[in-house]
Amino acid sequence: MKPGIPKGTRDFGPEQVLKRNYIFDTIKQVFIKYGYQPIETPTIELLSTLTGKYGEEGDRLLFRVLKRGDKLAKSLENQPSANDLAEEGLRYDLTVPFARYVVMNQQYLTFPFKRYQIQPVWRADRPQRGRYREFYQCDVDVIGSGLPLYGAEMAQIYDDLFTKLGIDVIIKINNRKILAGIAEVAGISEQFVDMTIAIDKLDKIGIEGVRQEMQARGIPANAIDKVAQLLQIATPADLKPLLASSATGAAGIEEVAQVFDFLETSTTQEVQFDVTLARGLNYYTGCIFEVQAKNVQMGSIGGGGRYDDLTGIFGLKGVSGVGVSFGAERIYDVMEELQLFPSDTASSLQILFIAFDATTHRFAFQCLQSVRAAGIHAELYPDPGNLKKQMKYANSRHVPYVALIGEAEMTNGQLTLKDMVTGEQASLLLTDIILKIQRRT
């Protein structure tokens, strides 16, 4: 039997895990610095929690868990439909479980509740390049307050993280109220959703495509002209007089201005107002965000915004929040393409001991203890003797130093330390080797 893994899933080898953890750990550090706290929810949720939350498409893509035992036997008795066979499913995103968590734990939480969550999700989508059936999401949300302060904080978190990772990005900001104002001014408030769906496709189909899409959705020609004209305005200040007749539009302009006011000159990355930013999801009600990498074609590597009714689906009404997510899988691809991973991410091992016979092997084992006691990541090749084989192993581990121990080394206590990058060799006491490695890091 030749073993395999399911379509759309992946094994991660050591180098990949170390690189992925570098991204996750950096994200976590930034979240914690901004006062966010981790939560984790179960992989398996009740289908009553999951279904109906992601649209028809989402329901179709849910991984459902087959009933077991008597329950399954009973369901199988009478011509079961798919819905009879499962009561549980795998987490599809982190937003719905978070909303469920907040509702179930509301009496224990102090608001504003600032949480982050980094866990895998599952979608039975057709696998393709860059799209997997099991992939990680990284979400950060503050719930119980939708103040512009937190809009600014989300932009700062993006700024801080991508600067740390070395990725140049544009952080785009808009406000759903500005889009509502545009619809109002164009006289198509009733067709607001149609308009935003069309605008959301701008990157893919261009302004002509957006015009056609609006036309196809029954938006009148003069309104399309008005919308297209307003989408060309570059700054909130220029947009303000044009949306003056819409109270909603004016409120949106004011919120964006407050976010920029908080940010002032404190960001390293480019933060840009973009009136054409729409974000597909209709639950956003205020400022919205999207991040794009500058030097690589990758689409959005982050996005989010302010919402007013995340927990309403589970019976807790009127709770505002602001949240953004990070596209960790795409960030990985960007970092690989731009070679941004630090060179030592691929190796966790700092020194390998190599011995020539049983006696020196035993001596090397004692050296190994001292080095590890100093907190250094160290290993002894298990079989002494065959130098070629041992050096091959050293290379496969990308280890920066090899300590060679023969009889002379054992006798005089000066070990031969080989720098695997430069190829240089030196005779050093074990204590000096420890210092050398500690100084290197």
Added chain:
Amino acid sequence: MKPGIPKGTRDFGPEQVLKRNYIFDTIKQVFIKYGYQPIETPTIELLSTLTGKYGEEGDRLLFRVLKRGDKLAKSLENQPSANDLAEEGLRYDLTVPFARYVVMNQQYLTFPFKRYQIQPVWRADRPQRGRYREFYQCDVDVIGSGLPLYGAEMAQIYDDLFTKLGIDVIIKINNRKILAGIAEVAGISEQFVDMTIAIDKLDKIGIEGVRQEMQARGIPANAIDKVAQLLQIATPADLKPLLASSATGAAGIEEVAQVFDFLETSTTQEVQFDVTLARGLNYYTGCIFEVQAKNVQMGSIGGGGRYDDLTGIFGLKGVSGVGVSFGAERIYDVMEELQLFPSDTASSLQILFIAFDATTHRFAFQCLQSVRAAGIHAELYPDPGNLKKQMKYANSRHVPYVALIGEAEMTNGQLTLKDMVTGEQASLLLTDIILKIQRRT
């Protein structure tokens, strides 16, 4: 609709996640120090990988993933059985996926391959206190070598980790070949498995219970006497002459002696030979290990051993290895019971800024930027004014310092810093606050 989660699953709040991560991070650090590398395998495996590997009981406890779309529709047409409805299931342990990984990637791996893996697994067991349907396993294995050196290394890893966590343990060592030798000397080699199954229950049923179990399994009375007598021997040295007639038994004694020889005086924790240690799993072929916490009733919090044919099930024969696992969920319970978590594990926040009005709030926001730029985990309460509400929030976050900012503080630049543990207040420049917090950690 009142939301809930599936039976046997758990939500983890901030404090629990931080404590759990403290354990996982400490485990990871130790694994990496000993030269082990991380891998991760998918949550969903093919049922052909999983079934038949864990016995009948295991097959019954597998979470199966329901087929989707056309495949499911087709299966539903003709009176399906449970087996027709699923081709995939959730990971049941980390051992089988690891074996699959090694077989699938053998041409890319350099042996000995030292890997660790920390991921959740799923078992549809009846939930009870301390037993969950989704729980983490932490495994460390070296594959491609079964040398006593690695037996010693496993004991050292246990020693190092539990010392770091502050848990006093006994690390017990035995060897399956010694048990085979005992069976041989007692003349019941054919009933070796029956004997080990009985001995494995010693902790629960006592020696009389073990005798009865052996009797019930058809082992003759004189052999039972012989086995019971040998199980009382305390050291490998005392056992050696008694097993001299069994080559297998003598080899087991020699392997245990080599492990102890490697360990010498290098361990902090108690490492003890225990001839009654059996380990249920029959795939162990050499040294076996088990760890028990000393000051709390908790059963085993770790175990493992040497094996010779882990990958055989997937077609790669004759590969030896040594591996142990850590019972992370039980370790968590031990640490809670003995109050071993460092006091700052529960809080990630280092300082909270509190302002009295809109103007000082704006000033506080600027202070926040400086403090975060220094790498300190900091937050500003979003609404200025209500002091009581803000202090309540500070308490709920277990934050060690609160900086209070009123007009006087803003004017003279001396912030009021309140130590939330001692209740003391001091007037300090922002730069001094940063130094104070940095020195504290």
